Amino acid sequence: GNSVTQMxxxxxxxxxxxxxxxxxxxxxxxxxxxxxxxxxxxxLQLLLKATKADDKGSNKGFEATYRKETxxxxxxxxxxxxxxxxxxxxxxxYYSNYQLIWGAGTKxxxxx
Amino acid sequence: xxxxSQSPRYxxxxxxxxxxxxxxxxxxxxxxxxxxxxxxxxxxxxxxFQNEAQLDKSGLPSxxxxxxxxxxxxxxxxxxxxxxxxxxxxxxxxxxxxxxxPSEQFFGPGTRLTVL
Numbered sequence: 001g002n003s004v005t006q007m008x009x010x011x012x013x014x015x016x017x018x019x020x021x022x023x024x025x026x027x028x029x030x031x032x033x034x035x036x037x038x039x040x041x042x043x044l045q046l047l048l049k050a051t052k053a054d055d056k057g058s059n060k061g062f063e064a065t066y067r068k069e070t071x072x073x074x075x076x077x078x079x080x081x082x083x084x085x086x087x088x089x090x091x092x093x094y095y096s097n098y099q100l101i102w103g104a105g106t107k108x109x110x111x112x
Numbered sequence: 113x114x115x116x117s118q119s120p121r122y123x124x125x126x127x128x129x130x131x132x133x134x135x136x137x138x139x140x141x142x143x144x145x146x147x148x149x150x151x152x153x154x155x156x157x158x159x160x161f162q163n164e165a166q167l168d169k170s171g172l173p174s175x176x177x178x179x180x181x182x183x184x185x186x187x188x189x190x191x192x193x194x195x196x197x198x199x200x201x202x203x204x205x206x207x208x209x210x211x212x213x214p215s216e217q218f219f220g221p222g223t224r225l226t227v228l
Contacts, residue, residue: 004154036219041221043115043116043203043219043221044155044203044205044219045218045219046216046217049216089154089155091154099157099160099168100145100147100155100157100217101157102154102155102156103154104152104153104154105152105153105154
């Protein structure tokens with residue numbers, strides 16, 4: 001079946017460090033891929049998305065590239081801030097607007 | 113409204129009680145989803161509404177779970193005879209579109225249900 005695997009957390013970094021959170025997926029066909037973020041005490045919100053192979057999603061300094069050959073959608077940021085501390089979820093969807101399939105989430109802790 | 117709202121934010125129930133969780137989606141959003149999120153896990157799909165029609169309820173874990181959206185806006189998730197394994201955060205999300213390309217789901221803050 002379809003699934004999403006994320007690197008386990010927590011990931012702890014110092015401010016201004018480079019961030020990578022790995023996400024790989026198992027699916028047939030061409031799913032859309034998403035990164036959602038959950039800040040402490042807040043609801044999930046879409047961070048970025050990509051809908052086809054080689055697409056790059058970007059937002060707030062975060063980027064992720066849809067790599068079909070490696071079935072990956074790794075999240076990267078060049079210089080993290082304390083305010084980036086949150087839980088990050090990778091997800092996929094086959095049908096538009098339908099049944100997001102989620103990874104377990106990766107907690108990111110940024111220390112000043 | 114400004115965003116998706118859910119109530120109550122926290123609910124403590126004794127085993128065997130019935131509970132009702134409410135979701136107010138963004139005004140005009142056609143699609144509405146319910147998810148269940150266990151501690152330390154990603155959300156898991158429960159059910160999907162397109163307007164008032166429940167098009168998919170394949171994720172509901174048992175017949176104790178029931179969801180409705182009678183007028184195509186507010187939705188209620190009802191759990192009958194709650195069990196300890198029902199303890200989780202229940203998330204509601206809405207989306208503007210029906211189909212035609214991946215669209216963003218907007219999430220509410222969730223209702224944390226604890227069954228004692």
